[in-house]
Amino acid sequence: MSSPKIPALGYALLGLLMKPSSGYDLRKVFSSTSMKTYSGSPGAIYPALQRLQKQGLIRGTVEEGAGLRRRQIFRLTPKGLAKLKAWITLPIAPADLLSGLKTVMLRFALSEPAIGAAASLAILKSLETALPPHLQNLRDQLQTLKAAPTSARLALECGIRSYESLFEWTRFAISVYEKEGKGGLS
Amino acid sequence: MSSPKIPALGYALLGLLMKPSSGYDLRKVFSSTSMKTYSGSPGAIYPALQRLQKQGLIRGTVEEGAGLRRRQIFRLTPKGLAKLKAWITLPIAPADLLSGLKTVMLRFALSEPAIGAAASLAILKSLETALPPHLQNLRDQLQTLKAAPTSARLALECGIRSYESLFEWTRFAISVYEKEGKGGLS
DNA sequence: TATGACATGTAATCTGTTACATGATTAG
DNA sequence: CTAATCATGTAACAGATTACATGTCATA
Numbered sequence: 001m002s003s004p005k006i007p008a009l010g011y012a013l014l015g016l017l018m019k020p021s022s023g024y025d026l027r028k029v030f031s032s033t034s035m036k037t038y039s040g041s042p043g044a045i046y047p048a049l050q051r052l053q054k055q056g057l058i059r060g061t062v063e064e065g066a067g068l069r070r071r072q073i074f075r076l077t078p079k080g081l082a083k084l085k086a087w088i089t090l091p092i093a094p095a096d097l098l099s100g101l102k103t104v105m106l107r108f109a110l111s112e113p114a115i116g117a118a119a120s121l122a123i124l125k126s127l128e129t130a131l132p133p134h135l136q137n138l139r140d141q142l143q144t145l146k147a148a149p150t151s152a153r154l155a156l157e158c159g160i161r162s163y164e165s166l167f168e169w170t171r172f173a174i175s176v177y178e179k180e181g182k183g184g185l186s
Numbered sequence: 187m188s189s190p191k192i193p194a195l196g197y198a199l200l201g202l203l204m205k206p207s208s209g210y211d212l213r214k215v216f217s218s219t220s221m222k223t224y225s226g227s228p229g230a231i232y233p234a235l236q237r238l239q240k241q242g243l244i245r246g247t248v249e250e251g252a253g254l255r256r257r258q259i260f261r262l263t264p265k266g267l268a269k270l271k272a273w274i275t276l277p278i279a280p281a282d283l284l285s286g287l288k289t290v291m292l293r294f295a296l297s298e299p300a301i302g303a304a305a306s307l308a309i310l311k312s313l314e315t316a317l318p319p320h321l322q323n324l325r326d327q328l329q330t331l332k333a334a335p336t337s338a339r340l341a342l343e344c345g346i347r348s349y350e351s352l353f354e355w356t357r358f359a360i361s362v363y364e365k366e367g368k369g370g371l372s
Numbered sequence: 373t374a375t376g377a378c379a380t381g382t383a384a385t386c387t388g389t390t391a392c393a394t395g396a397t398t399a400g
Numbered sequence: 401c402t403a404a405t406c407a408t409g410t411a412a413c414a415g416a417t418t419a420c421a422t423g424t425c426a427t428a
Contacts, residue, residue, distance in 0.1 A: 007387065024385095024407050034327060034345060036284050044388055046409055070396075071407070098222050100286060105341050112337035120337045143222065150366065151298035151306045154359045155291050158352065159220060165351035166344065173340045181338065193415065212381050230416055232381055237415095256424075257379070 006083070008103055009048050012038045014084040015110040017058055020075045023049055037102055037185055056107060057083055092126045097134045101166065121177045124170055131167045138163065150154070190241070192269070194289055195234050199222045200270040201296040203244055208263045210236055223288055234261060243269055271301055278312045283320045287352065307363045310356055317353045324349065 006014075014037065016026055023046055030040030039045075052058045057080030060072045076084070088107045095129070096104050109122040137185050138160045194199075202212055204358065209232055216226030225231075238244045243266030246258045262270070274293045282290050290313070297306040324346045331339050 003423090004386090022407075023409090025395085027407090032282070034324065034342065037286065039388070043390070043410070043411090047387085052316070091379065098220070100223060100288070102286070105344060109338045109341035111337040128192075139219065149295075149298040150362065153294045154196065154355075155295035156220065158291060158355045158359075159278070161351050162348050163353050165347050168345045169340075169347050173344075176336065176340065195415085206378075213379090225415065225416070226380070228379090229383090229418070233415085270410090317379090 006052075006055075006057075006061060006087075007048075008106070009038050009044060010024065010052060010086065013045070013048055013085050014057060014087075015050060015082055015106070015114065017074055017076045017088065018084075018110075018113055020073050020178070022063075022071045022073050024071070039102070046068065053062060069180070081114070082173060084110070088114055089119060089122070092123065092130050094130065094134065097163075100133065117177055117180065121174065124174045127170045128167070131170065135163050135167070190268065190349065192238075192241075192273075192342075194292070195230060197270065197273050198292060199231070199234055199238060200243060200262065200266055200273075201292070203260055203262045203266070204270075204299055205250075206259050208257045208259050209247075210257070238266070242266070253303055256340075267300070270296070273298055275308070276306060278309065278316050280316065280320065283316060283349075295338045299349050299359050303363055303366065307360065307367075310360045310363065314353070317349060317356065321346065321353070 008168075010028075013026060016029055021029075025046055025085065027040045027042065028050075030036060030038055030045075047058070049058065053060055053074070056077060058074045058078050063071045063073055072162045088111050092105070103122075106121060108123050111123055138156065141181060142153065142156050145156060198216075199212060202215055208217075212235075213226045213231055216222060216224055216231070232367060235244065235246070239246055239260070242263060244260045246260045247264050249257045249259055262264055274297050276293070280301075290309070294306060296307045308337065324342065328339065328342050328346065333344060
């Protein structure tokens with residue numbers, strides 16, 4: 001009925017808007033951090049903000065402080081926060097692993113400020129169980145490439161190593177959260 | 187004058203067409219291997235093939251063998267092969283590292299069959315020199331995040347680890363090619 | 373002859389890129 | 401006063417996704 005799919009950029013914006021910001025602020029975040037992947041071009045951000053506002057997920061208010069340039073500050077609405085939380089807590093599908101991990105990592109990065117450490121741990125645990133089958137998949141593919149050019153085999157091996165490294169990171173991150181839990185934080 | 191930019195999917199198709207194939211063959215490759223990232227949906231592939239043909243980079247011929255279904259086989263033209271080679275040998279820009287490595291890895295995977303082992307080695311060497319500054323960048327960013335939520339810091343650390351693992355792979359791949367070189371293989 | 377897999381495509385829609393346009397404010 | 405930067409946008413265009421449409425061949 002009422003939910004036109006929100007693209008990755010939209011969720012990135014919702015996540016950043018947990019702290020109220022202007023479009024220009026958001027552009028700066030995108031272009032100064034490793035979130036560049038989500039594109040900081042004005043032609044993407046401003047229309048995206050308008051769409052989110054039209055859907056009632058954010059609300060913009062024009063600042064009118066003395067001597068200030070016209071600046072519109074956007075804030076999450078309750079509905080927007082709910083959408084964001086729902087997206088973050090989505091189960092991790094095998095397809096999420098195939099199509100690059102940017103999306104999953106964005107969800108993880110936002111999980112703690114948006115929901116809490118428990119949600120972060122949940123994502124990590126489900127990553128931990130989703131990764132081994134996927135790795136086995138890739139290793140099987142490598143077997144079928146014995147006759148392929150060296151560069152093709154090496155490229156696949158690069159992918160395998162990167163998922164292995166991701167797996168190790170996952171276990172490390174889990175241990176961080178479990179120590180934190182003992183310490184009584186959050 | 188005559189070169190409308192070719193998107194990643196276009197180059198992926200050119201690369202696969204070093205071995206003449208039909209659109210359906212290509213779709214199967216995309217959906218059965220880890221090249222799924224380049225989308226194997228018919229609505230993307232068939233228009234892309236038409237564009238490449240319009241640009242004179244590939245040429246399709248309808249197979250008419252007895253009892254066969256209508257199948258169009260596409261082949262690289264000399265112009266298409268030249269374009270592919272030019273793309274593969276492009277210098278590796280810092281921006282290529284930021285925007286995910288899919289593109290670089292595709293170029294590497296295709297480098298050997300398209301050009302030869304020397305081209306593969308060249309890509310690896312330029313990766314080896316491009317990576318350390320980028321890694322330093324990421325580590326600096328991590329320093330500025332000391333006050334950020336744990337999950338945000340961990341996410342960045344995941345990125346760092348994945349680039350470290352890529353760096354190790356690069357050195358490994360270089361050693362593979364250098365051994366091969368000694369062995370006298372092309 | 374009806375079903376399902378093969379093989380190719382088209383149409384509507386959405387999003388992002390690129391490049392440009394606009395106006396306000398500060399620095400020299 | 402002029403130039404640069406801040407801050408926001410718009411317009412034209414290309415490409416991808418989704419869903420549907422078409423026709424052929426093999427099998428039951």
